[in-house]
Amino acid sequence: GEDVEQSLFLSVREGDSSVINCTYTDSSSTYLYWYKQEPGAGLQLLTYIFSNMDMKQDQRLTVLLNKKDKHLSLRIADTQTGDSAIYFCAESILGGNNLFFGTGTRLTVIP
Amino acid sequence: DARVTQTPRHKVTEMGQEVTMRCQPILGHNTVFWYRQTMMQGLELLAYFRNRAPLDDSGMPKDRFSAEMPDATLATLKIQPSEPRDSAVYFCASAGSSAQEGETQYFGPGTRLLVL
Numbered sequence: 001g002e003d004v005e006q007s008l009f010l011s012v013r014e015g016d017s018s019v020i021n022c023t024y025t026d027s028s029s030t031y032l033y034w035y036k037q038e039p040g041a042g043l044q045l046l047t048y049i050f051s052n053m054d055m056k057q058d059q060r061l062t063v064l065l066n067k068k069d070k071h072l073s074l075r076i077a078d079t080q081t082g083d084s085a086i087y088f089c090a091e092s093i094l095g096g097n098n099l100f101f102g103t104g105t106r107l108t109v110i111p
Numbered sequence: 112d113a114r115v116t117q118t119p120r121h122k123v124t125e126m127g128q129e130v131t132m133r134c135q136p137i138l139g140h141n142t143v144f145w146y147r148q149t150m151m152q153g154l155e156l157l158a159y160f161r162n163r164a165p166l167d168d169s170g171m172p173k174d175r176f177s178a179e180m181p182d183a184t185l186a187t188l189k190i191q192p193s194e195p196r197d198s199a200v201y202f203c204a205s206a207g208s209s210a211q212e213g214e215t216q217y218f219g220p221g222t223r224l225l226v227l
Contacts, residue, residue, distance in 0.1 A: 033215065042115075042202055042218040043154075088154070098144065098167070099216055101154045 004091060004102040011108045018076040020105045022089035025070060029091040032065060033099065034074045037086045046074070046087075076107075084109045113137045115205050115219035123225045129191040132222045134203030135184055142206040143186045144216060145171075145178055149199045157201075160186065193226045200224070 003025040012018045024032070029051050035043040049056045049063045049072075056063045062075040072089055086106050090099040116135045124130055136143050144159040158168035163180040171178065175197075177189045190197055200223050204216040 031215070035218075040223075042220045043204075045215060045217060048215060098156055098159055103153050 004089060004100050006087075006089060006102040006105045008103065009106050009108070011110060012079050013110050014079060014081055016079055018074075018079045018083065018107055018109075020074045020076075020087050020089075020107065022072040022074075022102055023070055024072065024089075024091050024100075026091065026093055026100075027067075027070065028093055029070075031092045032063075032072050033088075033090040033092075034061075034063065035088040035090065035101075037088065037104070039085075043088060079107075079109050081109045081111055083107060113217075115203055115217055117201075117203050117219035117222050119222055120220060121223045121225075123227065124193055125227050126194055127192040128226075129189065130193045130197075130224060130226075132188045132201050132203075132224075134186040134188075134205075134219055136186065136203070136205030137207075137217055138184070140205035140207045140217075141183075143180060144204040144206070145186070145188050146202040146204065147199045148202060148221070154202075157188070193224075195226045198225050 006022050031048050033048040034046040036046050037043045047058050047061055049065050060077045064073045076083055086104040088101050088104045090101045092099050118133045142161045145157040147155045147157055157171040158178040159166055160180050175190055180186045200221045202221045203219045206216045
């Protein structure tokens with residue numbers, strides 16, 4: 001079945017860049033997503049990338065996709081304390097209706 | 112500003128009581144998902160509907176959980192009888208269907224359930 005993996009924790013200093021990594025197993029992924037969950041809140045869609053793209057940039061966020069290695073990353077430039085949250089990657093599969101989520105990476109930004 | 116809404120936001124109940132959670136998907140979205148999030152299990156898909164018809168509820172304990180969509184603007188998730196192990200945050204998400212967005216899901220704020 002589909003397996004999406006992420007490291008559980010990441011700590012960075014304010015102002016540095018954060019890189020959150022994700023690996024997945026299903027080569028028929030169509031879209032890959034990054035969601036952010038702040039304490040006590042729901043999952044907020046940050047960005048997504050179509051599987052035929054290598055990179056997508058949106059302000060401080062850069063998504064890189066290495067389809068050969070089935071590796072997805074989210075880079076946050078100039079990380080701020082407000083970026084502290086849990087970040088989930090997710091994939092959708094060709095012909096499927098639902099998303100498969102990773103375990104989430106808890107990002108802690110140290111002032 | 113289109114959003115998924117969920118009620119109640121918080122619910123504390125006693126074991127054995129019925130719990131009903133409600134979700135209003137984004138207007139025009141035809142797919143609705145129910146998830147459960149716990150510290151131990153993470154995010155689990157319980158069930159989802161497309162055009163109000165259940166497509167998959169394999170993640171849901173059938174003996175006590177039921178999910179319905181009485182109409183296109185309301186989805187419900189019921190637990191009867193509730194048990195302490197049902198304590199979790201229950202999220203609803205909705206999705207449209209467009210080539211541009213794929214199956215992008217938009218999440219509600221969740222219902223935080225505590226069963227004593």
